[in-house]
Amino acid sequence: MRSCLKFAGVAALAIMVAACSEQSDGDKQQAGAQQQSQATPVNVVTVNAQSVGLIEEMPGRTVAFRKADIRPQVDGIIKERNFTEGAFVEAGQQLYMIDQDVYLAKVDAAQAELSRQRANLDQAVKNRKRYDPLVKSQAVSRQTYDDAVSQEAQGKAAVASARAELEQARINLAYTTVTAPISGQISSSDYSEGALVTANQADKLTTITQLDPIYVDVTQAGGRLLELKHAVKTGRVQGIDADNIEVSLIIDATGEEYPHKGKLEFSDVTVNETTGTVRLRASFPNPDGTLLPGMFVRGQVRQGRLDSAFMVPQKAVMRRPDGSAYVFVAADGKVVSKDVEIERSKGQDWLVSDGLSDGDQVIVSNIQKIAPDADVAPEPVEEANADKAKADTAEKAAE
Template sequence: MAALVVLVAACSEQSEGDQQAAAQQQPQATPVGTVTLNAQTVGLVEEMPGRTVAFRQADIRPQVDGIIKERNFTEGAFVEAGQQLYMIDQEVYLARVDAAQAELTRQRATLDQTTKTRSRYDPLIKSQAVSQQTYDDAVAAEAQAKAAVAAARAELEQARINLAYTTVTAPISGQIGSSDYSEGALVTANQSAKLTTITQLDPIYVDVTQAGGRLLKIKEAIRNGRIKGIEEGQIEVSLIIDATGEEYPHKGTLQFSDVTVNETTGTVRLRVVFPNPDGTLLPGMFVRGQVRQGHLEGAFLVPQKAVMRRPDGSAYAYVVEDGKVASKDLTIEQSQGQDWLVTAGIEDGAQVIVDGIQRIGPGAPVAPQPVETAKAAE
């Protein structure tokens, strides 16, 4: 009986020793930080480089010859459409108007005379008191007189137009630049050199560029319904001013996109219009436009520190499945802040590993420890 007790005790001690040895051979679970991701609707925001462009710009040039008598604006001031800018010497053009008026009066008198002559011949031709040739000459003279009156009237109108052109007015409202000509300067009609320039700054255009291939992908996604929420004329755009790095306080609206791709850069131009009541934006400034291009449903925002790349550039991340590490290939749409916008490769509720990635590999046992999303993005 004593021998049996000793044998049972020995077997028990051997079993406990085997269990301890097996436990020592099993790898320990590595603690890792994880973030639980859920599918959500994410707005697509594309940041594009661009420059500001004047909404309207008009170079002012004379349309008649003459000496500038007056300059009626302050350089750099705001001018209204129709406001007088320059006055060109009018004396020659006033004389031409008077001459054209006199010529019109003379031609009207001639017409009156030829009309009366033709009227007197009307009853005479019926009684054959005058020859047919004489009557035909009277009718032709009246027609020529009518044509001469019309020509004289046109000459008078042209003279009045040229007289009006001596007053140079603003074709648009806007900020006027410096004057390249002063009083006493001789100008000629339709000269190549401008007198000054008017620029309309409110509103103002911003031309941004987007890769042509990227634009095609977005249009395809809109057609198949993957991207939603885009309505023509209602795409909102935010603006970052490169010089200061600050966001412009007003939002813009996308007006149109070019139908051709730039052969040199492979990009497409998109034009956005922004309100500019304070004149903050000036033509030629470098900016960055953040264009909202609809939204994706069922997408994930994966912290960038959790995403790795293979030599071929493909993206993947580690997730926890049944207490072990699993590698997931990711389809990335774009970056958003410190996250990647992922459209495939992640399932709803997945535990993505963000901390301790260097100590693990696929199949390794891990002990997930949830971390805050803000901390994970640091």
């Protein structure tokens, strides 16, 4: 009887030990599950260093390569208009003809005056030569000889003056033919045949605009220009040739990229006091006349490349009250805060030049729910997007 009781006690003790062991394992599993459930799920983007081309997008407007307002240089009545409005004209092509009768008469009068003065000069020269031997033998007075020399000099001056008058008359006659000073597209004519025009009048006859090539003036913040020059000087920015900077163009009206590339010509040496910007001018080929003066465009200026840079989504970057930027990085299931240096924006990303390392997992979601040293369960954005797509597909199939 005692043996039976002893065996029953041992069996009960064994059952109690087993139960306690099972309870301990259960408590451990429950604690692990609870700890795992406390880790905040976050999406991460793995960043790697790369060389990034620096492209600055700047607002701008197109400007004519050359523009010439045509005005008359002599008075008269317009006899002919020798061009089609809106057509292309070549440099030197005749545009207008002003009545020439008055100017032809002035040329003839100037020619006659030149002939008269030449005749007077010939007579003065002959007199002076006649007196040369006589003055030596004192057959004539010195005063008479000096008068002859003076008359010869006056004759030469009169001939030169008459020649200048003739040249001026010929120039005025040539001005009656109004020609194109440059090649380009000509506008409408503000004057027609029979209209009276005056020399150097304020109103123009027409305008010629050269459209190929064409200028594009863009503006850049003065501070950005200084930063770029400093970066190039220190070697942080590579691959920029100041004499051959390529520019692309986006047309605001259509949002399309202009098919031809341009070249930066120069930048102003002063900063606009009102806007704090510097004007940059680029020239673009315009063979089809697509670009017209005054169009709004966006210039994309290539400003070299930045080596060992990181592309970080903008939503992942936060700023402190002092303006310094930082990001949260997932490392071994913990949140780590890293200060970063931002160069500029590039699409939906920030271009970070310092503060990150290859392979860092930058947190891009649930940032408001975490803090440094917090537990997180990172999931790459690609996998998260794939899971979401599968869920959406299953939901649509269920419907």
